Amino acid sequence: MWKFENNLKWKGGKRGECTADGKTPIEFAVPPEFGGPASYWSPEDLLVNAAASCLMASALFFIENSGVQIESYDCNATGTMEKTGAGLEITGLQIEVSIKLGDPSQEEKLRGAMATAKKSCPVSNALKCPVELTLKVA
């Protein structure tokens, strides 16, 4: 069993800060669409980042296990929130991953590793909404 423990403090207005021992604080705010100041991460952004970073962590593990060598891993991730009968609801995440291979012949192995990573990603699996992965291999 693993525990992940963090602190949070309201900084006035619609802003706050997440902290944990030895880590760079993350300043966040209510999204601008809901009256918060721009240029801050929103809670929804943090959720998108959690899913995208967890997929990367999971991917690195299975890529290494498959003996695949990658030169770069980039990702663009989008979360969608909608107003439904249940209120504001996160209805889906789309994660587009671009990976550059040193050896193009490893593409099939890489696609296998990414499919396993997606299935094994604890954050994606913790979400009720669909998480869609698109993989571009260069």
Add this chain to the structure above:
Amino acid sequence: MWKFENNLKWKGGKRGECTADGKTPIEFAVPPEFGGPASYWSPEDLLVNAAASCLMASALFFIENSGVQIESYDCNATGTMEKTGAGLEITGLQIEVSIKLGDPSQEEKLRGAMATAKKSCPVSNALKCPVELTLKVA
């Protein structure tokens, strides 16, 4: 409908960075328990931060709507991950919120506002696992 779009880049080893236009990048890494370097946010930490910050955002809205004045809002949040038959699974979040009131007679109103905030929190509602809220009022 709202969209939250971010980018992520692998920085080598077990580290990466989340970025979005105009926002301070968030460096993250695989948790130390899984071989990552210490002192970085893990994907699981980001999920805990997403839930805790979303609850705060929701709380500020309902606290203001209830006419309650608060002097401070602090939170300690813990996510639990376990190895189950399904692999690594996020099995629960515990969020402890401490709020200081200017006027102690507003405690009942505050508790009502927080209960509504908890029910309305989009990130908590996006999670399959239980999210438990404890509220301390001073």
